[in-house]
Amino acid sequence: MSFINYLSREINCKIVYYGPGLCGKTTNLQWIYQRTAPEAKGKMISLATEQDRTLFFDFLPLSLGEIRGFKTRFHLYTVPGQVFYDASRKLILKGVDGVVFVADSQIERMEANQESVENLQQNLAEQGYQLEKIPYVIQYNKRDLPNIATVAELRSLMNPTNAPDFEAVASKGVGVFDTLKSVAKLVLTELKRGSGG
Amino acid sequence: MNVVMYEDELNQIQTVVDKLVRDANARVVCIVDKNGQLISASGETDNLDTTSLASLIAGTIAAMGGMAKLLKENEFPTQFHEGVKANIHIQLVGNRVILAVIFDSRATLGLVRLRVKRACDELNAIFEALMKRVPAGGGSAPFGEITDEDIDNLFND
Known part of the structure; x- marks a missing residue:
């Protein structure tokens, strides 16, 4: 649910990073935060446990630039991946774009991935x-690790609808911005479609 | 469904918020939508990260709403947190938006609650008018006119 403010001429959209525990959602946001110009980002907020596991959410506001005089802002959120935090995940999905x-x-x-997709649905x-x-x-993350499934296998398991997909090593930034750009573009295209353009 | 806020209503909301800062002797007053978007803020906001504050206020209201559901309550519409120098009073308005008042020793909780109640009535009236207006305005958000090229241009490095 995008938020359009005619007074400040801003469009705000909400993007949620979902996935099983320790898959690299927070790492994606940390990389984006580190590599974005200071004027284009706000503070990154992480509500985490003492062991740095996400407890409620991470939050990162980003500005992408202007479209037809409207500033486009994206609020990036992660959910806590661990299975028992389901109540929190539901809250964070509210109003997602x-x-x-x-x-x-x-x-x-693989089983954790599938369980998490089902939970998302x-x-x-x-x-x-x-x-x-x-x-x-x-995003197929951790492509640098030794014991990984092939992209073809991941696709057949995780992507039956042929959604845009990307290989990534989030800890080194590989694929992080490609993923973000792709989803941001889809959100803006959906906004355009929704407004009859 | 998108939330569209027009200048008229935003100006009316800003008037209520500015007045509440004065009447309640507050440091900061802000209005946040339930998804964490800041709608309006007033007071000493210069050195305050209101974007982050808005997302956290919405998070706490969402968490309390989750708890209410578990306890078979409809909502817990009011929260108050007392700090050493600052206090925050958070009020759900008409189950649509959140009114947060940050205040210090210049104000009392009683005064804040009293003024918040009055502001809530005013805000409810504004948001009700806004809800009626949205369908009439059609889905004619500014994005109706943009082209695929506009979107592509945003991502050119």
């Missing part, structure tokens, strides 16, 4: 959204 699913490429995490459905109908991008 676009979702990035960060999948862990390691073979032993279910939580979106509870709010009247369908995953197939909202801007959605998949």
